[in-house]
Amino acid sequence: MADTTHHASLEALTPDAEQPWQVQTSRELPFEPLLHLDTVRLHGGGHTSYLYRPRGExxxxxxxxxxxxxxxxxxxxxxxxxxxxxxxxxxxxxxxxxxxxxxxxxxxxxxxxxxxxxxxxxxxxxxxxxxxxxxxxxxxxxxxxxxxxxxxxxxxxxxxxxxxxxxxxxxxxxxxxxxxxxxxxxxxxxxxxxxxx
Amino acid sequence: MADTTHHASLEALTPDAEQPWQVQTSRELPFEPLLHLDTVRLHGGGHTSYLYRPRGExxxxxxxxxxxxxxxxxxxxxxxxxxxxxxxxxxxxxxxxxxxxxxxxxxxxxxxxxxxxxxxxxxxxxxxxxxxxxxxxxxxxxxxxxxxxxxxxxxxxxxxxxxxxxxxxxxxxxxxxxxxxxxxxxxxxxxxxxxxx
Structure with missing residues (x-):
């Protein structure tokens, strides 16, 4: 019998080695919920900062x-x-x-x-x-x-x-x-x- | 002719005088996007802290x-x-x-x-x-x-x-x-x- 309670996975994400943006620094902010503030090297060579809720929750x-x-x-x-x-x-x-x-x-x-x-x-x-x-x-x-x-x-x-x-x-x-x-x-x-x- | 580009408003929100939770303190965090970290008095009398992106965006x-x-x-x-x-x-x-x-x-x-x-x-x-x-x-x-x-x-x-x-x-x-x-x-x-x- 099919398991109707199973979700198709979203976890087949882009492998880390193939990420088009590269993390330069990553900082956990001291708040709840958890936030990350990263500096990121973009696909075009420029940099940006990115504030976000990380994967996992x-x-x-x-x-x-x-x-x-x-x-x-x-x-x-x-x-x-x-x-x-x-x-x-x-x-x-x-x-x-x-x-x-x-x-x-x-x-x-x-x-x-x-x-x-x-x-x-x-x-x-x-x-x-x-x-x-x-x-x-x-x-x-x-x-x-x-x-x-x-x-x-x-x-x-x-x-x-x-x-x-x-x-x-x-x-x-x-x-x-x-x-x-x-x-x-x-x-x-x-x-x-x-x-x- | 009806204006088909107008959204029904979500702005008829609960009037401030009727809010069931009361803001005790509110702090803007020095990040982009804007986050607020508030202490809030709950409807039952207890308190909590609440981190969130405020209205407006x-x-x-x-x-x-x-x-x-x-x-x-x-x-x-x-x-x-x-x-x-x-x-x-x-x-x-x-x-x-x-x-x-x-x-x-x-x-x-x-x-x-x-x-x-x-x-x-x-x-x-x-x-x-x-x-x-x-x-x-x-x-x-x-x-x-x-x-x-x-x-x-x-x-x-x-x-x-x-x-x-x-x-x-x-x-x-x-x-x-x-x-x-x-x-x-x-x-x-x-x-x-x-x-x-």
Whole structure:
């Protein structure tokens, strides 16, 4: 049986020996999240400085579908934007966790959801000009809703809506959180094939 | 006639007087791009520190469609990931520019494209947990290709492909640059309505 919870790898990256830009110096800044400030020799011979989040950090995202075929969405306050956005379940992959394990944990913490049917969607890079992070999206099917336990630094509320309504909002641009919106777009075909949408 | 180049605003954000978290201190870090390191009083009374890119910066993205109904894609080297990704045209909005003006400029610089028919797609936030940036995507129709002039710090090549091929790659997860992929998903309906896809 195919392992539907495995993501096609993004790790077949350019081999180090073939990098077109060469690192001259690299400095870790004393902040959380980790930032690197490098000086880089460009392909044309010039130099630049580059501030970025290095590769290694991962996050998981989850489209939770209930046995009734509805989707569990969040309204979450996002401090950098000073506003509340509609989102899917999401959170960082901790040290020692797989993306699937993080997805299980975040589903339980953020919306109190439990699922045994998971489908991996194509992974993606949230902002390749600035961060080396990779995000791992999933669909979780037949999600049972128990009690949730958000972290102190999470301000969120849960809203279960029909799938057609969620996709109407998506197409109308009412889900401007890009990682959530991209996850929903990648989930659409699979939800249609299963007759859920 | 409707102004098809206008984005629905994301600027109706939570009024400052109603912010659930209160800024205690805010420090600008001496780097480019601009970062803020704040101490914040949370809704539950606790405190946290928050490192983020503040609101204000914008970027524009362009799906360039030729008179033959093909799409112009880029292969661009992305230093934070140390790899080359398939992308649409994109770049920062400079001081004094509108998103549409930046879109015109980036289309010309990156692929040598010129267009007089622009359609705005829903704007989005690339990574709301970390950045207050807002991205403004467009479709440019009937794009004529002249000479291009990438910046010294841009390592890219141009590839014109049939629209159906671009969307086959998108659905297969072969366009992992999230802002590019989301722009393509938002463009799909409009391209279908115009009989281009």
């Amino acid at each position: 991962k996050a998981s995202l989850v489209v939770p579908i209930t046995p009734q075929g509805e989707i569990v969405l969040l309204q979450q306050y996002r401090y950098p934007l000073r506003t509340t956005l509609t989102e899917v379940v999401a959170g960082g992959v901790e040290v020692g966790e797989t993306p699937l394990e993080a997805a299980h944990r975040e589903l339980r913490e953020e919306v109190g959801g439990v699922s045994e049917e998971w489908l991996a969607l194509p992974c993606f890079c949230p902002q390749p000009s600035f961060t080396g992070q990779i995000f791992y999206p999933f669909i979780a099917l037949n999600v049972r809703l128990l009690d949730s336990a958000p972290e102190e630094s999470e301000l969120l509320s849960v809203q279960t809506v029909p799938l057609a309504e969620a996709y109407r909002r998506l197409d109308a641009g009412a889900i401007p959180n890009a990682p959530s919106a991209l996850t929903l777009f990648h989930a659409r075909g699979e939800l249609q094939r299963r007759g859920l949408l | 914008k970027a524009s993205l362009v799906v360039p469609i030729t008179p033959q109904g093909e799409i112009v894609l880029l292969q661009q080297y992305r230093y934070p990931l140390r790899t080359t990704l398939t992308e649409v045209v994109a770049g920062g909005v400079e001081v004094g520019e509108t998103p549409l003006e930046a879109a015109h400029r980036e289309l010309r610089e990156e692929v040598g494209g010129v267009s007089e028919e622009w359609l705005a797609l829903p704007c989005f936030c690339p990574q709301p947990s970390f950045t207050g940036q807002i991205f403004y995507p467009f479709i440019a129709l009937n794009v004529r290709l002249l000479d291009s002039a990438p910046e010294e710090s841009e390592l890219l090549s141009v590839q014109t492909v049939p629209l159906a091929e671009a969307y086959r790659r998108l659905d297969a997860g072969a366009i992992p640059n999230a802002p590019s992929a989301l722009t393509l998903f938002h463009a799909r309906g409009e391209l279908q309505r115009r009989g281009l896809l």
